[in-house]
Amino acid sequence: MCLFHKKDQIFILWVAFILSIHSGHLLAGTPVFEIEIKNHLFYPAEIEIPAGVKIKLRVKNLDPTPEEFESYELNREKVISGHSKATIFIGPLVPGQYPFFGEFYPKTAQGIVVVKE
């Protein structure tokens, strides 16, 4: 007696396969780096990340005013409202310097991502 039909078996295998990929992805974990925005400045203004690794950038805006995290080099752009935080995925990147800035206060809000081997 067969518990499942062939079709169902394939489906279950498929679900297991998808789950295994995603759990591996979750277990491996993406390194998280945190940046704070205070008085229209980034703290830290320079973060160092390893080359060839995807990272999760958590940007916490401690100011009451909104800010937009922007980088031409990283091709990233995201509005972060006042007193809130945002998640931005970057990389995997090749070694080099990737400046970013706050588009709403570009005079003061300047930072850089340094990618090292």
Next chain:
Amino acid sequence: MLLNSVILILQETLEAALMISVLLAVNVRLQIKPIWIFCGVTLGIMGACIYAYHIEAVSEWLDGVGQEFINALLQIAIALCITLYIYWLFRFKGQTKQYDLDGRLVYSNQVQFVLLMICIIALGLTREGAEVLLYLGGFFPSSEQRFSMAAGSGIGFGIGLSSSIILYYALVNIPGPWRFRSAVILLALFAANMASQAALQLTQADWLPHTQALWDSSSLISERSVLGHLFYAIFGYEATPSAIQVGSYVAAIVLVGIAAKIGNRFSAGSKI
């Protein structure tokens, strides 16, 4: 502060303003009343207010990438609306002007153009407008910077508006078949720009894989330069576009081309 406001507002308004002027120029040919543009603009401003008001909650969605999701959704919707719009343009090419027995213009073919145009403008303004509203709203409480921000924003908006007026008159005055062609090319580039930006948003959200930049033309035309901003608004110029962005860009152009071809075929068939 003044210069920042000029650049930021110009950057945000230019894209939408140029898109509206192309649609306005096409409207002249289709004999659509400009009032429908205002309908789209009003809806867009309302959408922008709603989006800006809820931006914090939206950002929290889907593990912190709700903003990217909504932006990508809006951009894909705009690209699809433009594709459909071009399909109808080709389908009714040369036969939009119809008269009834009394010699009055019949607007039977216009409803889809009007609807799609309203969608394109409303969706475009929702995304761009929300950013502008957040920017302006953030400054409003700080009184010392209010004046320079208002002045800068006014100038930025003014430059954006005047460039769109120049584009409108340039498009309307192009002689012969190139008037239609140039409008279609600009619309196709807008659609491709939206597709590439949507791909970028989904990469940022980690829904699409990261791909290396295909080239680096930042030394040639910097994205920070005036030309870079203008090119970005017209055809989505990026100095370091990822492979997936370029792929989406090309795919959108191909899709628009196919839509135009199908429209053309139906148009030829219906004439017999």
